[in-house]
Amino acid sequence: MAEQRVSIHGQWTNRTVFILAATGSAVGLGNIWKFPYITGENGGGTFVLVYLMCIALIGIPIMIAEIMLGRRGKQSPINTMATLAKGEGRNPAWVWLGWMGVVAGFLILSYYSVIAGWAMSYIFRTGGGMFLGVTADGANSIFAELVTDPERLLAWHTIFMVMTMLVVGRGVKQGLEKAVTFLMPFLFGLLILIVIYAMTTGYFTEGLEFLFSPGAITGKAILIAMGHAFFTLSLGMGAIMVYGSYLSDEYSIVQASIIVALADTVVALLAGMAIFPIVFANDLQPGAGPGLIFQTLPIAFGHMQGGTLVGVVFFTLLLFAAWTSAISLIEPAVAYLVENRGVNRIYAATWVGLLTWFAGLGTIFSFNIWKDNTISIPFVFENFTFFDTLDYLTANVMLPLGGLFIALFAGWIMRQESTREELYTYPAIYKTWRFLTRYIAPVAVIVVFLKAVSLI
Ligand code: TRP
Numbered sequence: 001m002a003e004q005r006v007s008i009h010g011q012w013t014n015r016t017v018f019i020l021a022a023t024g025s026a027v028g029l030g031n032i033w034k035f036p037y038i039t040g041e042n043g044g045g046t047f048v049l050v051y052l053m054c055i056a057l058i059g060i061p062i063m064i065a066e067i068m069l070g071r072r073g074k075q076s077p078i079n080t081m082a083t084l085a086k087g088e089g090r091n092p093a094w095v096w097l098g099w100m101g102v103v104a105g106f107l108i109l110s111y112y113s114v115i116a117g118w119a120m121s122y123i124f125r126t127g128g129g130m131f132l133g134v135t136a137d138g139a140n141s142i143f144a145e146l147v148t149d150p151e152r153l154l155a156w157h158t159i160f161m162v163m164t165m166l167v168v169g170r171g172v173k174q175g176l177e178k179a180v181t182f183l184m185p186f187l188f189g190l191l192i193l194i195v196i197y198a199m200t201t202g203y204f205t206e207g208l209e210f211l212f213s214p215g216a217i218t219g220k221a222i223l224i225a226m227g228h229a230f231f232t233l234s235l236g237m238g239a240i241m242v243y244g245s246y247l248s249d250e251y252s253i254v255q256a257s258i259i260v261a262l263a264d265t266v267v268a269l270l271a272g273m274a275i276f277p278i279v280f281a282n283d284l285q286p287g288a289g290p291g292l293i294f295q296t297l298p299i300a301f302g303h304m305q306g307g308t309l310v311g312v313v314f315f316t317l318l319l320f321a322a323w324t325s326a327i328s329l330i331e332p333a334v335a336y337l338v339e340n341r342g343v344n345r346i347y348a349a350t351w352v353g354l355l356t357w358f359a360g361l362g363t364i365f366s367f368n369i370w371k372d373n374t375i376s377i378p379f380v381f382e383n384f385t386f387f388d389t390l391d392y393l394t395a396n397v398m399l400p401l402g403g404l405f406i407a408l409f410a411g412w413i414m415r416q417e418s419t420r421e422e423l424y425t426y427p428a429i430y431k432t433w434r435f436l437t438r439y440i441a442p443v444a445v446i447v448v449f450l451k452a453v454s455l456i
Contacts, residue, residue: 007074007245009335010173015251020181021172021324022067022234022243022260027184028325029115030232031268032191032318033293036275038228040286042221044210048272050222054229055265058444061436062235062403063257065410068422070244071253076335077101077238080245081409090413097405101238102333104398106352108237109329110359111390113164116322117156118294119315121146126311131302136282136295139302143294147367157360164326165353168334169346172327173246183324184263187317191270194297194314197304198277207276210286211269223452226445227396232264236399236406239328242335254425254433274300290387330356362386379453396452404445411438 012018039047073080078098085094125131130142146152198204230236244253271293278296279286288295301311330352337348362370366387374383381392410419411434423430450456 005074008339009246010171011246011248012173015247015256017173018243018247018251019256019259020184021328022240022256023184023263024321024324025234025239025243025328026232026260026264026325027187027267028321029112029119029318030228030325031264032271032321033115033119033290035228035232035268036272037288037290037292038224039211039272040276040279040288040292042224043215043217044276044286045212045214046217047221047225048211048269049214050217050225051229052265054226054444055233055261057436058226058403058441059229059233059235060257060261061433061441062230062407063233063240063261064253064423064433065406065437066235066238066240066403067244067247067253067257068419069406069410070238070241071247071249072418072422073241074245076245076339077241077332078336079339080241084409084414088414088418094405094409094413097402097409098238098332098336100398101236101241101402102336104237104394104402105239105329105332106356106359107390107398108231108394109164109326109356111363111387112322112326112329113160113356114153114157114360114363114387115290116160116319116326117153118146119318119322120156120160121152122294122298123312123315123319126298126301126308126315129308131298131311132308134298134302136284136299139295139298140291142298143291146294147291150364150368153364153367154361157364158357160322160326161353161357161360163323164330165349167323167327168330168353169349171345172243172331183317183320187321188267188270190310190314190317191267191274193310194274194300195270197300198274201277201281203277203281204273206280207273207278210276210280211272219448219451219454223396223448226448227400230399230403231395232268233261234325234328236402237329238332238402241406242332243328245335252425253423254429363390400445400449404442407437407441407445411442 012021069084070080073083075083078095081098082092082095085092125142131139198207234240275293275296276286278300282299284296298311301307304310333352334345334348337343338345363386366385370386374385375389376382376384384392420430423433447456
């Protein structure tokens with residue numbers, strides 16, 4: 001590109017910081033809360049296999065594409081798409097991709113924050129010794145008691161949104177850099193500790209078999225696996241794009257993307273290996289739904305040596321993992337407001353945060369007073385609550401759609417010289433990326449969409 005642009009929002013100090021920030025965005029509730037419960041609901045083995053294939057064939061190439069677009073545009077996703085479309089002499093309508101991302105991020109954060117609130121409340125429940133010697137039934141009713149109390153959920157949701165607005169208001173770089181360096185390895189270590197506990201339950205093999213031995217799978221489950229690949233890698237809505245726009249030109253995007261995707265996948269698999277043995281050892285249902293980790297892990301903490309401490313630290317780290325993800329969900333919107341409305345970050349973060357906070361009420365009520373207000377869309381889903389619908393619409397529709405358009409833009413709309421110049425990697429790697437981005441990823445997304453609604 002002719003002129004040298006720099007992001008007005010600042011740059012990551014170095015490549016490691018970028019990798020940590022991107023990993024901080026990727027690793028979150030998606031890995032530890034969502035992956036185990038949707039794996040449980042969708043029968044295990046084959047679901048996990050499809051998810052892994054989606055990470056490798058769709059997720060990694062699209063992550064490379066998304067970071068690349070961000071770094072080339074160096075602005076919020078909305079302005080990045082406008083600039084790039086113009087720079088390539090293409091239709092200005094591509095800016096809608098940025099807008100869809102902003103909406104998706106807002107919708108996701110509205111429920112993400114509520115679930116992060118659950119994790120926060122569990123720090124105190126574990127710390128107070130509520131789970132000492134707890135039975136499976138006991139853990140169930142403690143969970144039910146939390147989610148059927150809208151006021152308590154609202155309090156935690158509010159605290160989490162304030163925490164998120166504070167970090168985003170100050171600027172993603174400050175504070176985040178240090179927090180992630182220290183916390184990510186710590187979370188990793190603790191998960192391994194819980195996996196070791198899971199080995200002592202006597203049901204470790206059952207857990208592994210459930211996770212890795214293949215069985216039947218439906219078109220809908222394939223869509224959920226693919227949607228989750230986008231969700232867990234933070235792809236398809238501009239979060240990784242905006243992080244890419246703070247990345248300096250001299251670092252390799254391909255290598256960073258692979259590291260982030262690997263770290264994210266390992267955390268998810270460890271969470272699965274920690275949870276399913278506990279599920280089977282206690283005669284619980286793998287398909288218990290969104291409460292799964294809150295109904296299983298406390299049993300482990302209530303019975304292992306020093307479990308109270310381990311539990312408190314675990315839920316604290318989960319909260320941090322959710323926090324570093326949440327900030328990436330509203331960064332695109334905040335960056336846009338700063339660029340186009342001339343407001344400061346604190347003002348922008350406050351307004352976006354307030355709106356998100358309000359939307360979160362819908363998710364809170366989905367677990368209590370709106371529990372029975374469900375909707376169905378023929379051939380798509382049945383009896384979904386507000387939360388279920390939001391989750392489905394964002395993870396299984398908006399993110400894959402965003403990802404599809406990112407792949408199409410990077411693979412077909414941008415000139416080959418532009419992408420080659422931006423990625424400057426080995427020819428073989430570049431060719432592989434380009435092939436996956438032009439053909440495999442878009443076709444796979446479309447095929448999975450059609451299959452999920454039984455059109456093929
Ligand atoms: N990836 C995060 C998780 O697994 C959630 C998340 C953060 C996200 N930023 C995102 C999901 C952007 C989709 C898009 O918990």
